[in-house]
Amino acid sequence: MNGPKMTQRKNPDIAPAIFYNMDLCPTRAVFSKLSGKWPVLIITHLSFGSHRFSELLGAIPDISQRMLTQTLRSLERDGMAIRTATASIPPRVDYRLSELGQSYLEGLESILQWSLKSRAEIEAAQAAYDDRAAAKIAKAS
Amino acid sequence: MNGPKMTQRKNPDIAPAIFYNMDLCPTRAVFSKLSGKWPVLIITHLSFGSHRFSELLGAIPDISQRMLTQTLRSLERDGMAIRTATASIPPRVDYRLSELGQSYLEGLESILQWSLKSRAEIEAAQAAYDDRAAAKIAKAS
Numbered sequence: 001m002n003g004p005k006m007t008q009r010k011n012p013d014i015a016p017a018i019f020y021n022m023d024l025c026p027t028r029a030v031f032s033k034l035s036g037k038w039p040v041l042i043i044t045h046l047s048f049g050s051h052r053f054s055e056l057l058g059a060i061p062d063i064s065q066r067m068l069t070q071t072l073r074s075l076e077r078d079g080m081a082i083r084t085a086t087a088s089i090p091p092r093v094d095y096r097l098s099e100l101g102q103s104y105l106e107g108l109e110s111i112l113q114w115s116l117k118s119r120a121e122i123e124a125a126q127a128a129y130d131d132r133a134a135a136k137i138a139k140a141s
Numbered sequence: 142m143n144g145p146k147m148t149q150r151k152n153p154d155i156a157p158a159i160f161y162n163m164d165l166c167p168t169r170a171v172f173s174k175l176s177g178k179w180p181v182l183i184i185t186h187l188s189f190g191s192h193r194f195s196e197l198l199g200a201i202p203d204i205s206q207r208m209l210t211q212t213l214r215s216l217e218r219d220g221m222a223i224r225t226a227t228a229s230i231p232p233r234v235d236y237r238l239s240e241l242g243q244s245y246l247e248g249l250e251s252i253l254q255w256s257l258k259s260r261a262e263i264e265a266a267q268a269a270y271d272d273r274a275a276a277k278i279a280k281a282s
Contacts (some may be wrong), residue, residue, distance in 0.1 A: 027176075030256040030263060035176040037169075079266025100262055107252035114248045115171040121241055122171060125220025 034080070034104065035118065037064060038071040044112075046081060046107050050096035080104065173244065175221070179204060179212040184238065185253075187222060188246050191237035221245065 034041065041060055045051060051059070057068055072095055075081040080101035084094045097105075174180065181199055186192060192200070198209055213236055216222040221242035225235045238246075 027253065027256045027260060030260055031253060032178055034256075035252070037173055039174070063205070077267050077270040078263045079270075080196060080263075100259060100266070103259070104252075107248065107255045110247075110251050111176070111248035112172060114167065114245060115168045115175075118241060118244070119168060119171055122219050122221075125241070126218050129218040129220075 033074070033078075038067060039075060039080075040108065042071055042075065043101060043104065043108065044067075044079065046095060046097045046101065052086075052092050053093050053095070056095070076100070161268060174215070174219075179208060180216060180221075181249065183209070183212055183216065184221065184245065184249065187236060187238045187242065191225075191235050194234050194236070197236070216242070 034043075041063070042056065045056060045059060053068070053072070056072075057063065057065060060068070063071075071113075072081060072083070076083050079098055081095050082098050084096070086092045086094070146231065177186075182204070186197060186200055190220070194209070197213075198204065198206060201209070203231050204212075213222060213224070217224050217236075220239055223239050225232045225237070226236070
């Protein structure tokens with residue numbers, strides 16, 4: 001039997017074990033929460049600067065007011081976004097990324113850039129896989 | 142009215158617009174799929190080397206056989222993982238990361254390292270937020 005072929009890992013201290021249990025593993029919880037669709041969309045949007053609640057609501061066509069409120073509150077509670085309420089008439093509420101939130105952008109953009117760069121290769125792999133599956137079915141029938 | 146305060150972005154060509162529509166935006170689809178709990182766990186595991194199906198099933202305590210099969214098939218179809226079937230008795234099936242899969246590790250590990258590093262700061266922010274919320278309730282009652 002062959003042993004596992006070890007690949008080059010930049011950070012070998014991140015063992016899979018740390019992700020196994022959501023309760024025991026806050027890192028997995030942090031990653032799961034912040035890599036969700038809505039947090040990523042809102043964080044990406046705030047990376048361009050401070051925005052009012054209504055601007056965010058208008059800019060993200062498929063988000064509900066309730067989901068936007070919830071996600072912003074969660075980002076504020078996690079220290080990722082800063083909420084500023086101005087006692088004007090009408091009152092206004094702005095959101096911007098905290099330093100912590102900005103520090104998240106580098107890794108996030110690295111993954112998004114990878115997705116952008118790798119899309120064609122992934123689509124080619126999917127087409128090849130589907131062709132092989134179709135050929136297998138044709139051969140069996 | 143103030144214009145948005147622009148923050149420093151490393152890659153200004155990733156506009157939020159590209160994430161708005163899952164159909165129009167394969168990048169968002171790619172990111173959403175590969176940042177899920179099971180793909181991340183399995184990719185992290187395979188980053189240590191080739192593994193048999195049964196090894197992965199044993200190593201990830203809370204995954205079902207059906208979910209492991211589905212996720213591995215999806216990773217294979219996307220060109221992220223390579224499946225090797227050996228016609229031995231009993232037959233064995235191994236999975237390893239493709240070059241594409243390995244190229245995903247850098248961004249993934251960057252985000253996971255950030256999660257690990259930022260965990261304490263996030264937990265402190267959550268505690269402070271909850272204290273402020275409790276103080277507000279105490280003041281109002």
